[in-house]
Amino acid sequence: MPLALIVSYPNPAAALPPNRSIPEAVLLPELAYPDVDTAADWLCRAFGFEVRLRIGGHRVQLTVPGGGALVARQGEVPPGCFAAHSVMVRVADIDAHHARAVAAGAVVAGAPTTHPYGERQYGARDLAGHAWVFTQTVADVDPADWGGVTEPG
Structure with missing residues (x-):
């Protein structure tokens, strides 16, 4: 039977600078869907997520009640990444x-x-081939400055 690895990070609120273009969470699962708007609406309706930001029809940031975030994106493999799904x-x-x-x-x-x-990023694969994206906030950027659409909430 496979074992699961559970990763827990301390709250980095004081350690990481703010950026209005990315959720405050440390761990951001990115899941690929053929239609991100339909997926985001369904995830909100079915699982109680809330839309935080829509990005050009190819990506939607969702917040998780109680803290945390999820990013839904189109199903293609973006430049600099190894897979359609990553953490x-x-x-x-x-x-x-x-x-x-x-x-x-x-x-x-x-x-x-x-x-x-406002993010500096790179992609990597771990020893089992899982895809990861690591990101550092380098500027607090208003999503409107690069085409993001903030949802009222």
Whole structure:
């Protein structure tokens, strides 16, 4: 019978800078769907998520009651990533994290890249082939500045 690995991170509220373009959560599962708007609406209706931000018809950020977040995105594999599904983790120092991952033998999709939405990110695969995205907030960016649409709530 397979065993499950449960990962728990301490609350990083004081350690990570704010960015209005990304949820405050540390761990952000990213799940791929053929139609993110339909998926987001269903996840909200069925599981009680709330839409936080819609991004150009290809990505929707959802908040989880009680804290946490989920990102639903189109089913394609985005540039710099290995798979349609991944787990996103916010870190304080992306370059040091990247160096540590490379030294430990992680297969990385490239060097960290800074994006217009205020995050610096890189993708990696772990020893079992699971896809991860690590992200560091480098600026507090209003989602409207890059085309995000904040939901009232």
